[in-house]
Amino acid sequence: MRNIDLDDLEIVHAVIAHGGVARAAHVLHRVPSNVTTRVKQLEARLGVALFVRRGRGLVPTEQGRLLSAYAERMLRLADETESALRAGRLLGTFRLGSLESTAGSRLPGVLARYNQAHPAVRIELVTGTTGALIGRLSRHDIEAAFVSEPFNAPGLAAQAVFEEELVLISGHNVGVVRRPADLGRATLIAFANGCSYRRRLEEWLGEGGMLADAVLEFASYPAIVACVAAGTGVAIVPRSVLLGLRAAEAVRVHPLPAHLARNRTHLLWHPGQESLALQGLRSLLGAASAIDGAPPPVDAACRPVSGRQA
Amino acid sequence: MRNIDLDDLEIVHAVIAHGGVARAAHVLHRVPSNVTTRVKQLEARLGVALFVRRGRGLVPTEQGRLLSAYAERMLRLADETESALRAGRLLGTFRLGSLESTAGSRLPGVLARYNQAHPAVRIELVTGTTGALIGRLSRHDIEAAFVSEPFNAPGLAAQAVFEEELVLISGHNVGVVRRPADLGRATLIAFANGCSYRRRLEEWLGEGGMLADAVLEFASYPAIVACVAAGTGVAIVPRSVLLGLRAAEAVRVHPLPAHLARNRTHLLWHPGQESLALQGLRSLLGAASAIDGAPPPVDAACRPVSGRQA
DNA sequence: TCAATATTTCTCATATTGAGAACAAACGTT
DNA sequence: AACGTTTGTTCTCAATATGAGAAATATTGA
Numbered sequence: 001m002r003n004i005d006l007d008d009l010e011i012v013h014a015v016i017a018h019g020g021v022a023r024a025a026h027v028l029h030r031v032p033s034n035v036t037t038r039v040k041q042l043e044a045r046l047g048v049a050l051f052v053r054r055g056r057g058l059v060p061t062e063q064g065r066l067l068s069a070y071a072e073r074m075l076r077l078a079d080e081t082e083s084a085l086r087a088g089r090l091l092g093t094f095r096l097g098s099l100e101s102t103a104g105s106r107l108p109g110v111l112a113r114y115n116q117a118h119p120a121v122r123i124e125l126v127t128g129t130t131g132a133l134i135g136r137l138s139r140h141d142i143e144a145a146f147v148s149e150p151f152n153a154p155g156l157a158a159q160a161v162f163e164e165e166l167v168l169i170s171g172h173n174v175g176v177v178r179r180p181a182d183l184g185r186a187t188l189i190a191f192a193n194g195c196s197y198r199r200r201l202e203e204w205l206g207e208g209g210m211l212a213d214a215v216l217e218f219a220s221y222p223a224i225v226a227c228v229a230a231g232t233g234v235a236i237v238p239r240s241v242l243l244g245l246r247a248a249e250a251v252r253v254h255p256l257p258a259h260l261a262r263n264r265t266h267l268l269w270h271p272g273q274e275s276l277a278l279q280g281l282r283s284l285l286g287a288a289s290a291i292d293g294a295p296p297p298v299d300a301a302c303r304p305v306s307g308r309q310a
Numbered sequence: 311m312r313n314i315d316l317d318d319l320e321i322v323h324a325v326i327a328h329g330g331v332a333r334a335a336h337v338l339h340r341v342p343s344n345v346t347t348r349v350k351q352l353e354a355r356l357g358v359a360l361f362v363r364r365g366r367g368l369v370p371t372e373q374g375r376l377l378s379a380y381a382e383r384m385l386r387l388a389d390e391t392e393s394a395l396r397a398g399r400l401l402g403t404f405r406l407g408s409l410e411s412t413a414g415s416r417l418p419g420v421l422a423r424y425n426q427a428h429p430a431v432r433i434e435l436v437t438g439t440t441g442a443l444i445g446r447l448s449r450h451d452i453e454a455a456f457v458s459e460p461f462n463a464p465g466l467a468a469q470a471v472f473e474e475e476l477v478l479i480s481g482h483n484v485g486v487v488r489r490p491a492d493l494g495r496a497t498l499i500a501f502a503n504g505c506s507y508r509r510r511l512e513e514w515l516g517e518g519g520m521l522a523d524a525v526l527e528f529a530s531y532p533a534i535v536a537c538v539a540a541g542t543g544v545a546i547v548p549r550s551v552l553l554g555l556r557a558a559e560a561v562r563v564h565p566l567p568a569h570l571a572r573n574r575t576h577l578l579w580h581p582g583q584e585s586l587a588l589q590g591l592r593s594l595l596g597a598a599s600a601i602d603g604a605p606p607p608v609d610a611a612c613r614p615v616s617g618r619q620a
Numbered sequence: 621t622c623a624a625t626a627t628t629t630c631t632c633a634t635a636t637t638g639a640g641a642a643c644a645a646a647c648g649t650t
Numbered sequence: 651a652a653c654g655t656t657t658g659t660t661c662t663c664a665a666t667a668t669g670a671g672a673a674a675t676a677t678t679g680a
C-alpha cells in the first residue's frame with residue numbers, strides 16, 4: 001500500500017505549523033503520544049528524517065519542510081475533492097472550451113452572431129490544449145469544445161467546423177526553411193504537452209530525424225508570436241491567428257508539407273446531452289461554415305468518431 | 311478524521327478505469343470482496359452514490375466520475391510528494407505566471423532578452439487572473455507571477471514592473487462614453503472573477519450606480535477584443551494590448567477616470583526563495599523598465615506588500 | 621437450462637489506531 | 651543547586667479497521 005496517508009500529512013504539517021508536538025496534538029484533538037508515534041512511523045516508512053530532535057523540541061529538517069509544503073497541497077486538494085462532491089455540478093452557464101487560436105481568430109464572429117440571436121445565454125469561454133479540453137469535456141467541466149486534429153475522443157460526438165492551415169513561423173534571423181535541418185539549433189516555442197499543433201511540430205522534426213532540443217512553453221498566442229518576432233525561437237501556428245496580430249508582420253512564414261499543414265478544427269460534445277444553448281451554436285456553425293466557403297461540416301453527431309484522418 | 315483516504319481513491323479510480331470490481335481487484339492485488347467493501351464504505355462516509363449497480367457490473371454515476379477525476383489528481387500529487395522527498399529538491403523548470411495581457415504585450419521583449427542571456431533555462435509561462443495566479447504562487451505551483459493591482463498577497467514580495475493605462479473599448483455601435491450610463495444595456499465581456507481589470511470595470515459601473523447585467527466570460531484577449539470589434543459588447547483592457555491586435559483598429563477607445571485608468575503590474579514571489587532563474591529575470595526587469603522610460607521599480611523585495619494604492 | 625462471470629455478504633485473523641499512564645530530558649525560576 | 655514546569659517519548663491495552671477467503675446470489679450468454 002501507500003507510504004503516505006492524509007492523516008499523517010496533517011499531523012506533520014501541524015507539528016511544523018504550530019511549533020511542536022503538544023501544540024499540534026491540541027489543535028488536532030489528539031494526545032501527544034499519538035502525534036509522536038505517527039511521526040516516527042512515517043519517518044520509518046519513508047526512510048527520511050523529517051525532524052531533528054533538539055532539546056525539548058522538534059526542528060524540521062529540509063525534507064520535513066518540503067513534505068509540509070506538499071502536505072498543504074494534498075490537504076487542500078482533498079478538501080476540494082469533498083466540496084466538489086457535495087456541491088455536485090452546477091450548469092447555470094454555457095461553458096464552452098476552445099483552443100486559444102480558434103478563440104481569437106474564428107470564434108469572435110460566430111459568438112457575436114450567437115449573442116445577437118441568444119442574448120440571454122451567459123457564456124463562459126475557457127481555453128486550453130486539445131488534450132486538456134477533451135479531459136474537461138469528459139469530466140463534464142465544459143459542455144462542448146473546439147479542438148484540433150489529431151485527437152482521440154471515444155464516446156464523444158464531433159462536427160468538423162473550421163479548416164486551418166498550419167505554418168512555421170520564425171524571426172527574420174532565420175533563412176528559408178524547407179526541412180527541419182534548416183532550423184539549426186533554434187529554440188522551439190509551443191503550448192504545453194497535449195497541444196495538437198505541438199504534436200505536429202514534433203512530428204515534422206521527427207521526419208527530419210531531429211528532436212526538440214530547447215522548448216519554451218507559453219500559454220498565449222500573442223506571446224508566442226511576439227516572442228518569435230523578437231527572435232527567441234520558432235513555432236507552428238494556424239495561419240488564421242497571424243491575421244489578427246500586428247507582431248505577425250515581423251515574422252517570417254514558412255509553409256509546411258501538405259500532410260502537416262492541413263488541419264481541421266472540430267466541435268466535440270457528449271451525444272444525446274445537448275442543451276438548447278449548444279444546439280443553437282451548432283446550427284449557427286453550420287451556417288457560418290457555408291458562408292466562409294468551407295466544405296459542409298461532416299456531421300457525426302450520431303456516432304463517436306476519432307479525429308484522425310484516414 | 312477525514313472521509314477520504316488515498317487507498318479508497320485508488321480503488322474507486324481503478325474500478326472505473328478497468329471497468330469493474332474483479333479487474334480492479336486483480337490490478338491492485340486485492341480480492342474482489344475487499345474492493346466492494348471499500349467502495350461501499352466510502353459511499354456511506356461521503357453520503358454519495360458513486361456507482362449504479364446494473365446487471366453484473368457497476369456503472370459510475372456522475373459523482374463517481376467526478377471523484378475519479380479528483381482521485382487522479384490526488385494520486386499523482388501523492389506520487390510526486392514521495393518522489394520529491396526521495397530526490398530532495400529538483401528545480402528543472404522556471405515556472406512563471408502572468409496575466410494574459412502582460413504575456414502578449416510586455417513580456418515578449420523581456421523574455422527574448424532573457425532567453426539570450428540564459429539559453430539553458432527552460433521556461434514554462436502560464437497565464438491566469440490575478441487571483442488565480444496568487445493562489446498558484448502560494449501553492450508553489452509557480453515560482454513567480456506578474457499580477458495587476460489591486461491585489462492582496464500577504465507574505466509575498468513584490469516589485470512594480472509595468473505601468474498600464476486601462477481603457478474602455480466598445481464597437482462602433484456605441485457612441486461617446488463618459489460615464490457608465492452612456493453604455494445603456496451593453497453586454498460586458500471580461501475575464502473570470504479574480505481578474506483585477508474586471509474588478510475595475512465593476513467599480514466603475516458601481517460609481518455610476520449600475521450593475522453588470524449580462525456578462526460573457528472569455529479567457530483570451532484576442533477573443534475579447536475581436537468580439538468587442540464585432541459589436542458583441544464592451545470591455546476594459548490595458549491600452550498596451552491593443553497595439554498588438556489588428557482587431558483593435560475596429561474598436562472605439564474611451565478613456566477612463568484617472569483613478570481607474572492608472573494601473574501597475576507587479577512581479578510577486580516568495581521572499582528568500584529566489585532561484586537563479588528568478589534573480590536573472592528580476593535584474594533584467596530592472597533594466598527593461600529603465601529602457602522603456604517607466605519610473606524605476608519600487609523594490610519591495612524585503613517586506614510583504616499589498617498592491618492597493620494608498 | 622446450465623455454466624461462466626461478476627458482485628456481494630459473511631466470518632475471522634491480523635494490523636492499525638488512539639488514549640492514557642508513566643518516564644526521561646530539557647528548561648526556567650528561585 | 652534544587653525544584654517545578656514543559657515537552658517529547660515509551661509502553662500498554664482496548665477498540666476499530668482492514669484484507670483474505672469461503673459461500674451465496676444475480677446476471678449473462680451459449
